[in-house]
Amino acid sequence: MSIFAYIGRRLLLILPQIVGIVLVSFMLVKTIPGDPAVLMLGPTANPESLAALRKEMGLNESIPMQFWIYLKNLSKGDLGTSWQTTRPVLEDLLTRFPATLELVSFGLLTAILIGLPLGLVSAFRPRSWLARVADFYSLATGSLPDFWLALVLIYVFYTLLGVAPAPLGRLDMAILPPTQITGFYTLDSLFAGDWEAFKASVSHLVLPVLALGLINAGPIFKMTQSTVERMLQSDFSRYEMLCGMPHGLVLRHALRNSLPSILTIISVLYGFLIGGAVLIEIVFSWGGAGQYAVQGVLNSDLYPVLGFVLFSAIFSLFVYLIVDLIYFAIDPRLSH
Amino acid sequence: MNAIVSSEMLVPAQSVAPALSVRDLRVEFPTAMGAPTVAIKNLSFDIEPGTILGLVGESGAGKTTLARSILNLPPMPGRITNGEVWFEGTDLRRLPEEEQRERRGRDLSIVVPNPRGELNPLITVGDQIATRAQVHLRIDKKAAQARALEMLQKVQIPDPKRRMNAYAHELSGGMAQRVVIAMSLVCSPRFVISDDATSGLDVTVQAQILKLMRDLAFEQQSAMLFITRDVGITAHFCDRVAVMYSGEIMEIASREDLFLDPQHPYTVMLMAAFSHNAKLRSQWRAPDESRENATPSVGCSYASRCPKAQSICHVEHPELLERRPGHVVRCHFPVERT
Numbered sequence: 001m002s003i004f005a006y007i008g009r010r011l012l013l014i015l016p017q018i019v020g021i022v023l024v025s026f027m028l029v030k031t032i033p034g035d036p037a038v039l040m041l042g043p044t045a046n047p048e049s050l051a052a053l054r055k056e057m058g059l060n061e062s063i064p065m066q067f068w069i070y071l072k073n074l075s076k077g078d079l080g081t082s083w084q085t086t087r088p089v090l091e092d093l094l095t096r097f098p099a100t101l102e103l104v105s106f107g108l109l110t111a112i113l114i115g116l117p118l119g120l121v122s123a124f125r126p127r128s129w130l131a132r133v134a135d136f137y138s139l140a141t142g143s144l145p146d147f148w149l150a151l152v153l154i155y156v157f158y159t160l161l162g163v164a165p166a167p168l169g170r171l172d173m174a175i176l177p178p179t180q181i182t183g184f185y186t187l188d189s190l191f192a193g194d195w196e197a198f199k200a201s202v203s204h205l206v207l208p209v210l211a212l213g214l215i216n217a218g219p220i221f222k223m224t225q226s227t228v229e230r231m232l233q234s235d236f237s238r239y240e241m242l243c244g245m246p247h248g249l250v251l252r253h254a255l256r257n258s259l260p261s262i263l264t265i266i267s268v269l270y271g272f273l274i275g276g277a278v279l280i281e282i283v284f285s286w287g288g289a290g291q292y293a294v295q296g297v298l299n300s301d302l303y304p305v306l307g308f309v310l311f312s313a314i315f316s317l318f319v320y321l322i323v324d325l326i327y328f329a330i331d332p333r334l335s336h
Numbered sequence: 337m338n339a340i341v342s343s344e345m346l347v348p349a350q351s352v353a354p355a356l357s358v359r360d361l362r363v364e365f366p367t368a369m370g371a372p373t374v375a376i377k378n379l380s381f382d383i384e385p386g387t388i389l390g391l392v393g394e395s396g397a398g399k400t401t402l403a404r405s406i407l408n409l410p411p412m413p414g415r416i417t418n419g420e421v422w423f424e425g426t427d428l429r430r431l432p433e434e435e436q437r438e439r440r441g442r443d444l445s446i447v448v449p450n451p452r453g454e455l456n457p458l459i460t461v462g463d464q465i466a467t468r469a470q471v472h473l474r475i476d477k478k479a480a481q482a483r484a485l486e487m488l489q490k491v492q493i494p495d496p497k498r499r500m501n502a503y504a505h506e507l508s509g510g511m512a513q514r515v516v517i518a519m520s521l522v523c524s525p526r527f528v529i530s531d532d533a534t535s536g537l538d539v540t541v542q543a544q545i546l547k548l549m550r551d552l553a554f555e556q557q558s559a560m561l562f563i564t565r566d567v568g569i570t571a572h573f574c575d576r577v578a579v580m581y582s583g584e585i586m587e588i589a590s591r592e593d594l595f596l597d598p599q600h601p602y603t604v605m606l607m608a609a610f611s612h613n614a615k616l617r618s619q620w621r622a623p624d625e626s627r628e629n630a631t632p633s634v635g636c637s638y639a640s641r642c643p644k645a646q647s648i649c650h651v652e653h654p655e656l657l658e659r660r661p662g663h664v665v666r667c668h669f670p671v672e673r674t
Contacts, residue, residue, distance in 0.1 A: 233412070234453075235448075235450065235453040235454045236453065236454055236455055236456045236457070238409075239448055239454040239455075240456075241409060241440075242404065242407055242409055242440060242441070242446050242448070243440060243441035243445065243446075243468055243519065243520070244437045244438060244439065244440030244441035244442060244471070244472065245441070245467070245468070245471060246437065246471065249467070249471070253456055253458075253459070256458060257456070257457070257458055330458060331457075331458060332457075332458065332460075332503045332505075333457060333503070333505050
């Protein structure tokens with residue numbers, strides 16, 4: 001099968017997958033108790049205005065009808081309006097989603113930079129002191145919540161040492177965000193040549209990224225260590241050693257053969273962290289998409305929740321597609 | 337004239353120095369509790385340059401452990417606790433680790449069974465052969481590729497140019513075995529171990545591969561240790577044959593001596609199993625499995641299965657005795673020729 005046919009088929013599948021995901025989350029959100037009209041107008045609202053608002057929001061329609069209307073609007077690029085921010089959900093998400101994505105991407109990158117080398121060393125020298133430390137470390141990351149670590153980091157680096165900026169958003173109050181191109185402040189400020197904004201965005205990223213990276217390095221370490229170790233014990237690695245191949249080469253080949261498993265865990269983490277980093281977002285007042293969605297759930301604000309689900313579903317599906325393409329490139333057994 | 341032989345006397349006096357001599361090699365596997373299992377029990381043998389020593393034994397006799405221990409990489413978690421492996425005047429095990437690694441695959445190489453599992457599934461076979469040449473012969477990539485192609489031609493793979501770009505999963509078992517042979521011989525090693533390399537193949541393919549290995553070994557004047565479970569193969573293939581049981585050598589002789597005048601009961605039993613003579617087969621039938629469990633701590637390790645065993649066999653461990661020049665047997669009651 002040619003690679004293009006494969007991509008085409010996958011892209012075709014994405015649309016029904018997304019409709020399915022939206023349907024399920026629509027039903028779930030609808031089952032949350034609470035009348036949005038009451039929440040919007042407050043407890044003192046009179047019945048007439050409540051009824052009028054319900055009619056305006058389409059709350060009197062049957063649920064399948066409401067879903068149909070939502071889909072129709074969606075096809076026009078209208079994700080609805082959040083009553084909390086009173087802005088279109090699309091607009092909100094276009095600023096908030098990149099905020100989360102920037103945080104999560106750098107966090108994951110940090111996790112890879114910690115977990116992968118540690119896993120390699122532990123697989124190759126399972127009895128070394130570094131391997132023992134790494135083992136203990138991965139155990140610790142499995143049992144510590146990320147927001148707790150974030151609070152510790154804030155306490156040490158902001159409260160005690162005063163080297164980190166206050167955990168209040170992505171930039172200092174006095175600095176204007178750069179013109180949005182990617183939505184990543186670090187990149188946008190570089191494009192704009194705004195050094196102040198760049199420095200501010202990096203310094204605000206350090207602690208939350210560290211908290212995410214340190215915790216999520218655990219699973220990446222564990223996966224790398226166990227698969228590389230298994231590959232090193234496999235027949236072909238042993239045969240390479242019997243043939244006198246240098247250790248570096250044997251290890252490199254073992255890593256290459258382990259990449260599919262390691263990539264899988266990384267891609268799963270990536271998709272999961274879009275919503276999973278919400279506690280970090282709250283601790284650092286990040287103003288990201290996860291925070292936005294949680295607010296939506298708590299306040300029966302339907303459209304932000306659905307919008308978030310939609311965005312992260314599309315994101316995850318693309319991440320998985322890219323990972324599958326990398327499998328294709330690595331493993332000739334798939335592409336032949 | 338039965339004399340106890342020391343390890344130095346195992347091979348008939350000859351002017352040629354052996355290509356490889358193993359002395360008192362002992363390999364142990366730690367057990368969860370108590371004494372370790374001894375897989376190789378102070379084993380010694382020599383192989384002359386340009387000759388093939390066959391090593392026969394059932395599975396579990398320690399053949400693979402021996403093969404890998406010669407390269408100082410015993411199967412995990414085994415440990416070599418004693419012994420020397422002399423190759424062309426150097427004790428390999430005393431060399432620094434890096435030098436040992438350089439010699440593996442270049443001077444001494446091994447052909448392994450289950451070749452498809454031994455090939456890296458993600459790298460083309462051409463690249464895998466070429467890498468070995470590149471590492472050991474210090475030649476550039478292009479020369480290594482040319483050499484790999486030449487090797488594939490030598491092992492008579494059909495359409496070698498195309499096979500250079502094939503992956504392990506695209507090869508049949510026979511072809512993969514040829515690739516592994518090409519890989520082992522690409523650096524023209526002076527000593528080759530074949531560890532049951534043809535066991536998984538069809539009989540016809542097996543014959544081709546055996547011939548191929550012998551021709552290549554002859555062409556490169558390599559010595560060879562040919563490990564197999566099939567006594568029949570050694571009759572056609574080897575200059576001398578050693579019979580191994582439970583980590584010990586029970587009998588070594590030239591091919592002719594061993595097949596015309598087998599003296600150890602275990603050797604006789606192995607040959608009877610392949611014999612066309614029904615009477616011989618029933619007379620030397622393999623005993624019940626249940627008798628196998630009683631492994632003596634002293635005495636002969638074959639005693640519990642031996643149809644000729646007497647009381648002394650269970651209490652006194654027999655030494656290797658040179659019964660005739662070049663024919664060495666470890667038995668209290670060797671079988672007389674009838």
